[in-house]
Amino acid sequence: xxxxxxxxxxxxxxxxxxxxxxxxxxxxxxxxxxxxxxxxxxxxxxxxxxxxxxxxxxxxxxxxxxxxxxxxxxxxxxxxxxxxxxxxxxxxxxxxxxxxxxxxxxxxxxxxxxxxxxxxxxxxxxxxxxxxxxxxxxxxxxxxxxxxxxxxxxxxxxxxxxxxxxxxxxxxxxxxxxxxxxxxxxxxxxxxxxxxxxxxxxxxxxxxxxxxxxxxxxxxxxxxxxxxxxxxxxxxxxxxxxxxxxxxxxxxxxxxxxxxxxxxxxxxxxxxxxxxxxxxxxxxxxxxxxxxxxxxxxxxxxxxxxxxxxxxxxxxxxxxxxxxxxxxxxxxxxxxxxxxxxxxxxxxxxxxxxxxxxxxxxxxxxxxxxxxxxxxxxxxxxxxxxxxxxxxxxxxxxxxxxxxxxxxxxxxxxxxxxxxxxxxxxxxxxxxxxxxxxxxxxxxxxxxxxxxxxxxxxxxxxxxxxxxxxxxxxxxxxxxxxxxxxxxxxxxxxxxxxxxxxxxxxxxxxxxxxx
Amino acid sequence: xxxxxxxxxxxxxxxxxxxxxxxxxxxxxxxxxxxxxxxxxxxxxxxxxxxxxxxxxxxxxxxxxxxxxxxxxxxxxxxxxxxxxxxxxxxxxxxxxxxxxxxxxxxxxxxxxxxxxxxxxxxxxxxxxxxxxxxxxxxxxxxxxxxxxxxxxxxxxxxxxxxxxxxxxxxxxxxxxxxxxxxxxxxxxxxxxxxxxxxxxxxxxxxxxxxxxxxxxxxxxxxxxxxxxxxxxxxxxxxxxxxxxxxxxxxxxxxxxxxxxxxxxxxxxxxxxxxxxxxxxxxxxxxxxxxxxxxxxxxxxxxxxxx
Numbered sequence: 001x002x003x004x005x006x007x008x009x010x011x012x013x014x015x016x017x018x019x020x021x022x023x024x025x026x027x028x029x030x031x032x033x034x035x036x037x038x039x040x041x042x043x044x045x046x047x048x049x050x051x052x053x054x055x056x057x058x059x060x061x062x063x064x065x066x067x068x069x070x071x072x073x074x075x076x077x078x079x080x081x082x083x084x085x086x087x088x089x090x091x092x093x094x095x096x097x098x099x100x101x102x103x104x105x106x107x108x109x110x111x112x113x114x115x116x117x118x119x120x121x122x123x124x125x126x127x128x129x130x131x132x133x134x135x136x137x138x139x140x141x142x143x144x145x146x147x148x149x150x151x152x153x154x155x156x157x158x159x160x161x162x163x164x165x166x167x168x169x170x171x172x173x174x175x176x177x178x179x180x181x182x183x184x185x186x187x188x189x190x191x192x193x194x195x196x197x198x199x200x201x202x203x204x205x206x207x208x209x210x211x212x213x214x215x216x217x218x219x220x221x222x223x224x225x226x227x228x229x230x231x232x233x234x235x236x237x238x239x240x241x242x243x244x245x246x247x248x249x250x251x252x253x254x255x256x257x258x259x260x261x262x263x264x265x266x267x268x269x270x271x272x273x274x275x276x277x278x279x280x281x282x283x284x285x286x287x288x289x290x291x292x293x294x295x296x297x298x299x300x301x302x303x304x305x306x307x308x309x310x311x312x313x314x315x316x317x318x319x320x321x322x323x324x325x326x327x328x329x330x331x332x333x334x335x336x337x338x339x340x341x342x343x344x345x346x347x348x349x350x351x352x353x354x355x356x357x358x359x360x361x362x363x364x365x366x367x368x369x370x371x372x373x374x375x376x377x378x379x380x381x382x383x384x385x386x387x388x389x390x391x392x393x394x395x396x397x398x399x400x401x402x403x404x405x406x407x408x409x410x411x412x413x414x415x416x417x418x419x420x421x422x423x424x425x426x427x428x429x430x431x432x433x434x435x436x437x438x439x440x441x442x443x444x445x446x447x448x449x450x451x452x453x454x455x456x457x458x459x460x461x462x463x464x465x466x467x468x469x470x471x472x473x474x475x476x477x478x479x480x481x482x483x484x485x486x487x488x489x490x491x492x493x494x495x496x497x498x499x500x501x502x503x504x505x506x507x508x509x510x511x512x513x514x515x
Numbered sequence: 516x517x518x519x520x521x522x523x524x525x526x527x528x529x530x531x532x533x534x535x536x537x538x539x540x541x542x543x544x545x546x547x548x549x550x551x552x553x554x555x556x557x558x559x560x561x562x563x564x565x566x567x568x569x570x571x572x573x574x575x576x577x578x579x580x581x582x583x584x585x586x587x588x589x590x591x592x593x594x595x596x597x598x599x600x601x602x603x604x605x606x607x608x609x610x611x612x613x614x615x616x617x618x619x620x621x622x623x624x625x626x627x628x629x630x631x632x633x634x635x636x637x638x639x640x641x642x643x644x645x646x647x648x649x650x651x652x653x654x655x656x657x658x659x660x661x662x663x664x665x666x667x668x669x670x671x672x673x674x675x676x677x678x679x680x681x682x683x684x685x686x687x688x689x690x691x692x693x694x695x696x697x698x699x700x701x702x703x704x705x706x707x708x709x710x711x712x713x714x715x716x717x718x719x720x721x722x723x724x725x726x727x728x729x730x731x732x733x734x735x736x737x738x739x740x741x742x743x744x745x746x747x748x749x750x751x752x753x754x755x756x757x758x759x760x761x762x763x764x765x766x767x768x769x770x771x772x773x774x775x776x777x778x779x780x781x782x783x784x785x786x787x788x789x790x791x792x793x794x795x796x797x798x799x800x801x802x803x804x805x806x807x808x809x810x811x812x813x814x815x816x817x818x819x820x821x822x
Contacts, residue, residue, distance in 0.1 A: 086701060087699065087700075087701050088701040091701075097699075099699060102696075103693075103695060103696040103699040103700075104693075104696055105688065105689045105692045105693045105696045105697070106692060106693060106816060107688065107692045107813075107815070107816065108685070108688060108689070108692070112685060115685065116682075116685045116686070116689055116700060117700055122682070123681055123682050123683065124680060124681050124682075125680045125681060125682060125685075127679075127680060
């Protein structure tokens with residue numbers, strides 16, 4: 001950091017540098033997030049970083065970016081040791097990162113965000129000159145985003161493009177992408193990655209992409225490095241590997257998902273009926289409008305869509321967390337307002353997204369959380385008194401039945417891992433004897449293979465018992481696997497409906513994009 | 516002031532009151548606007564206002580220069596702001612709770628050091644005569660305006676420009692709307708919030724000086740009568756927009772002048788009711804702008820969220 005050249009901004013780099021990571025280790029207290037990992041990103045290559053959730057991919061790139069200081073190991077740029085202690089330093093070496101969550105300021109315009117992202121610069125902004133410069137930049141860049149629009153009004157795809165544009169604007173030569181396509185439709189993902197691929201092939205850019213989508217990795221990446229439980233688990237040229245090879249490196253062993261078995265339901269009756277339902281977002285604009293939906297007993301209706309198209313508000317209305325602005329919800333032929341009494345009478349259960357926030361009281365114990373549906377009636381209560389013994393016994397039974405990994409039933413639920421919180425909620429919601437309706441939203445988000453498989457099996461079992469299931473998910477593969485009927489939501493309206501067996505992949509993609 | 520003008524005195528008194536009573540509101544609300552734009556709430560400005568008023572009055576009395584008084588009031592605000600800025604950004608500390616503590620602390624400091632200054636009279640700020648000498652003395656007296664008021668009016672567009680066209684202004688907005696985004700850009704959230712809170716408290720201190728050195732121009736312990744807290748409501752009413760803060764401050768100042776103006780033309784009934792106009796206005800604004808179904812347009816995204 002003492003030489004002039006290392007302080008020079010990336011502006012003067014014509015070609016991507018050679019990035020090497022040597023023996024990188026990162027410990028958080030006693031937890032080893034990353035252990036002795038080495039890898040190399042060759043100049044002008046597209047490198048994919050694969051691994052299950054918690055494998056250490058994010059930790060690795062955050063160490064490279066200077067967000068974390070590694071416990072051991074170093075980063076080499078063009079063969080020289082580089083001291084990167086914050087993202088600003090990384091920028092000096094021409095490394096820029098596109099985060100999984102958008103890092104643009106929602107209340108500001110695209111132009112303001114681009115100017116803001118530039119490190120340093122004068123105190124006063126000459127907007128006339130800046131805008132001219134930005135317009136020139138925009139016209140020569142691979143994607144176009146309107147400069148004067150506030151970020152809050154951009155669609156997810158445009159936001160993602162802006163995040164990448166920002167790095168090109170900053171003259172980054174190494175782009176680190178953290179699951180860049182998680183909020184894009186398949187077509188948008190192909191467009192964005194395709195344009196980046198062109199820049200990489202032209203030798204302008206190196207890309208290091210965290211991904212778990214094999215389709216994208218095989219289509220766009222040159223090389224892969226696989227992490228498992230914080231350690232190096234394999235690497236190679238994409239052209240020489242099959243998807244099965246990569247999956248094996250990720251999981252450590254071949255695991256086959258439990259096959260989907262569905263029985264037919266002869267006497268299907270409508271359980272959930274949504275009539276002309278409208279709801280507003282937090283800011284008062286319409287989230288969903290005029291939705292009609294019927295879910296019959298013994299079927300899974302899947303709702304697909306890019307996040308932010310009204311799914312969250314729809315689920316919140318059905319779960320009683322949000323007041324509908326118009327329309328009605330009927331359950332079992334009666335009007336339903338999601339009061340506690342109605343939930344009990346109609347046996348409505350839900351698996352909301354972010355279960356720790358939406359379905360648990362974090363500092364209450366696992367046992368108490370498991371009793372949230374039943375603590376106010378016998379056998380867990382007698383008059384106004386709780387029978388703690390009964391609550392504990394029920395919890396012990398559920399913990400073993402649903403294999404929730406918890407030190408004890410008295411442990412606060414917030415101390416459990418994400419997968420186990422979801423299992424605890426699942427145990428509570430699926431253990432009732434007479435479930436009529438189950439509403440699930442992204443139930444497997446961020447969970448590992450075993451947990452996903454377990455939850456899928458539980459949902460299918462419920463369906464086969466005659467439960468009506470509404471499954472809202474951003475994972476199209478999950479919906480195609482589980483649901484009987486598929487509905488696509490876009491811009492707060494249903495844009496596509498089809499039995500899953502005859503659903504067309506391209507038509508779903510178009511409907512998700514709002515065409 | 517309105518004797519001899521009859522009923523015409525009422526609008527005149529309200530105009531005069533708007534300019535006089537609006538000045539402290541203007542400074543405190545601009546200060547709070549800057550603070551809230553960075554994502555923190557400073558309820559302690561009520562205490563800052565009192566400390567500012569006392570410091571300005573005391574300094575003016577001891578040095579004979581009201582301008583030094585204003586500077587001292589601003590600096591006193593700066594010190595209180597730095598305490599709030601540091602405390603409210605500690606782990607697991609809530610800015611509203613710290614703000615309430617700072618109200619009590621600020622007023623306590625002001626009362627403690629202000630005791631000796633209640634009796635003596637300090638040199639007041641000079642005023643500019645808006646009307647010529649041709650008008651009646653009553654009108655002339657009503658249209659005496661303070662340079663502080665003009666400064667406040669100039670400050671509002673200046674702050675708008677600051678938020679739009681300076682790098683620091685963008686930093687403040689980014690930190691207040693999306694701290695994660697700001698962090699990713701290498702901006703220090705702590706520093707930006709600290710400086711915004713300190714600068715906001717500086718302005719609130721000057722607002723206090725306007726109370727003790729301009730209107731009403733005395734130092735008593737009841738001088739602020741909740742204006743610092745009302746300014747918080749006013750910023751919400753103004754949608755975190757400095758220009759709107761200006762209009763809202765004038766509205767509140769005018770509402771405050773309603774009671775005295777009516778009293779001066781002999782309306783005695785409901786005097787206390789009219790005096791309560793600013794408080795009623797505060798409540799009304801709170802009721803009108805609240806909604807369980809939506810959040811306010813323009814609210815900084817990270818306002819009041821602990822992180």
